[in-house]
Amino acid sequence: MNEPTILRKAEFDPKVKSYWILGPVIVLSIFIITIPVAILYALIARMFIDRKLDNMSCTLTEHTLDIRMGIWNKTESTIPLEKITDLQLFQGPIMRYFGIHGFKVETAGQSSPTGGALVNLIGIVDTKEFRQAVLDQRDRTNAGTSQSAAIAQPAAPTNADAKTTELLADIRDSLHRIEQHITNNAD
Numbered sequence: 036m037n038e039p040t041i042l043r044k045a046e047f048d049p050k051v052k053s054y055w056i057l058g059p060v061i062v063l064s065i066f067i068i069t070i071p072v073a074i075l076y077a078l079i080a081r082m083f084i085d086r087k088l089d090n091m092s093c094t095l096t097e098h099t100l101d102i103r104m105g106i107w108n109k110t111e112s113t114i115p116l117e118k119i120t121d122l123q124l125f126q127g128p129i130m131r132y133f134g135i136h137g138f139k140v141e142t143a144g145q146s147s148p149t150g151g152a153l154v155n156l157i158g159i160v161d162t163k164e165f166r167q168a169v170l171d172q173r174d175r176t177n178a179g180t181s182q183s184a185a186i187a188q189p190a191a192p193t194n195a196d197a198k199t200t201e202l203l204a205d206i207r208d209s210l211h212r213i214e215q216h217i218t219n220n221a222d
Contacts, residue, residue: 043168045093050133051158052084058129093156095169098176100140102154112154116173118142122166136162 056077063073086106094101100119102112123139130137140154159165 039096039099041094041096042172043095043165045095045156045165046160047088047091048135048158048160049088051135052088054129054133054135054157055084055087056080057133061129091156093159093165095165095172097172100169102140102156104156114140114142114153116169116176118144119169119173122169124162124166130157138162138166 059080060073060077063069063076083106087104090106090109091104092102098116100112100114100116102110102114104110119140120143121139121141123141125137125139126135127137135158138156138159140156142153
């Protein structure tokens with residue numbers, strides 16, 4: 036089987052490391068009692084964030100968006116482009132401070148256990164351009180599918196279509212006779 040052609044590979048901004056540390060530290064520091072937990076988190080998180088970033092990838096191919104992530108629980112998602120319904124960009128206040136965006140992939144018939152987006156990625160360099168590249172490739176893929184479907188569709192009705200039409204006409208006539216019979220019996 037041929038390997039898919041890679042059209043674009045996402046790069047992740049190193050500033051996302053600071054975001055992953057600072058965001059929870061700010062939340063934990065809101066309450067005085069959790070400040071020691073925030074300090075402990077900041078020290079421990081540094082060890083794992085590099086590994087988390089090293090294990091993240093997002094690749095656009097001709098027909099799919101391939102996403103890999105995780106340290107202990109590794110997740111690999113292959114999302115067919117024709118199933119993608121929405122690519123959302125999001126940016127909270129801390130993300131805005133670091134100049135990074137989040138990227139949500141939503142699909143038709145998605146199976147996310149939380150009911151939200153199928154995939155969330157934070158920190159892709161040039162997120163808007165990557166999003167546009169995915170949408171453009173999705174449109175090219177869908178245009179190719181609709182063209183091939185139009186070519187495959189026969190121009191003239193087939194024998195099966197004629198039989199179906201005849202059967203539907205018989206059913207219609209039977210319904211008219213039943214309606215007539217009910218109307219005659221009601222009088």
